[in-house]
Amino acid sequence: MQTRREMLAQSATVAGLLATAGLLPQSALAAWPQAAFEAKTLAEAVKALGGGAPAESKDVTITGPDIAENGAVVPVGAACGLAGVSKLALLVEKNPSALAAVFNVTDAVEANVNTRVKMGQSSNVYAVAMMADGKVLFAQKEIKVTLGGCGG
Amino acid sequence: MADPMRIRAQAAGDKATVRVLMSHEMETGQRKDSAGKAIPAWFIQEVTAAHNGKTVLTADWGPSVAKNPFLQFNVKGAKAGDKITVSWVDNKGDKRSDEATVS
Numbered sequence: 691m692q693t694r695r696e697m698l699a700q701s702a703t704v705a706g707l708l709a710t711a712g713l714l715p716q717s718a719l720a721a722w723p724q725a726a727f728e729a730k731t732l733a734e735a736v737k738a739l740g741g742g743a744p745a746e747s748k749d750v751t752i753t754g755p756d757i758a759e760n761g762a763v764v765p766v767g768a769a770c771g772l773a774g775v776s777k778l779a780l781l782v783e784k785n786p787s788a789l790a791a792v793f794n795v796t797d798a799v800e801a802n803v804n805t806r807v808k809m810g811q812s813s814n815v816y817a818v819a820m821m822a823d824g825k826v827l828f829a830q831k832e833i834k835v836t837l838g839g840c841g842g
Numbered sequence: 843m844a845d846p847m848r849i850r851a852q853a854a855g856d857k858a859t860v861r862v863l864m865s866h867e868m869e870t871g872q873r874k875d876s877a878g879k880a881i882p883a884w885f886i887q888e889v890t891a892a893h894n895g896k897t898v899l900t901a902d903w904g905p906s907v908a909k910n911p912f913l914q915f916n917v918k919g920a921k922a923g924d925k926i927t928v929s930w931v932d933n934k935g936d937k938r939s940d941e942a943t944v945s
Contacts, residue, residue, distance in 0.1 A: 699936040727904040790906040800916040806908035
C-alpha cells in the first residue's frame with residue numbers, strides 16, 4: 691500500500707523527468723536561427739543573423755548552373771576570397787523561406803563550401819559572406835529551373 | 843538511426859577536401875500527400891564537422907537543402923591519416939555521426 695506522501699514524491703519525479711525530456715529538443719532548437727529561416731528576403735535574413743546592410747562584392751563568388759533541369763537538386767557553392775569570414779549563407783530568393791543554409795566557418799576551413807539546394811522556380815540565388823568585422827557581402831546569380839523541386 | 847553518411851576526405855597539398863553525402867529525406871513541409879494533408883517538415887538542422895576532434899565547421903540548414911544532402915568543404919592543415927568526423931541533428935532530434943580518415 692502506497693502512502694499519500696510516497697505517491698506525491700513519485701509523481702513529482704515523473705513530472706520532472708517529463709519536463710527534462712520535453713525541454714531537450716527545445717534546447718537543441720535554441721541554437722537554430724528560426725527567425726532567419728522564416729525571413730522572406732535577403733535583407734531580412736541577414737538582419738536575423740545579426741548582420742548589417744548587405745553590399746554586393748566581387749570577393750564573394752557563387753557557383754552553380756545557369757539552367758537547372760531538376761529543381762529538387764541544384765548544386766550551388768559559396769566562396770569568399772577575403773580573410774575573416776565568420777559565416778557563409780546560401781539563399782534562394784523565390785523559395786518559401788529564402789534562407790537555405792548557413793555555414794559557421796572557422797579559421798581551420800577555407801571559406802568555400804558546396805552543397806545542393808531545392809528550388810521551387812527560376813530565381814536569383816545569393817551567396818552571402820558575413821565578415822568577423824560586421825560587414826556583409828554578397829554575390830548573386832540567376833538560376834533557371836525547368837522542373838520545380840517544391841510541391842508537386 | 844538513419845543510414846550512414848558517406849564521407850570522403852582527400853589530402854591535396856596543405857589542405858584536405860572533404861565530401862559528405864548524408865542520407866536524409868529533407869521533407870520541406872510544403873508538400874501534400876495523396877489525401878491532401880501536408881506532410882510535416884523533417885530536415886537536418888545542424889551539421890558539425892570536426893578535424894581530429896576539434897570542431898572546424900558548423901552549419902544551420904533549412905528545409906530547402908536538397909534530399910540526401912551533399913556537402914563539400916576544405917580543411918586547412920589536414921594530412922593523410924587525420925580523422926574527420928561529421929555529425930548532424932534533424933528537427934525530430936534524430937542524430938547521426940560518422941568518421942572518415944583523410945587519404
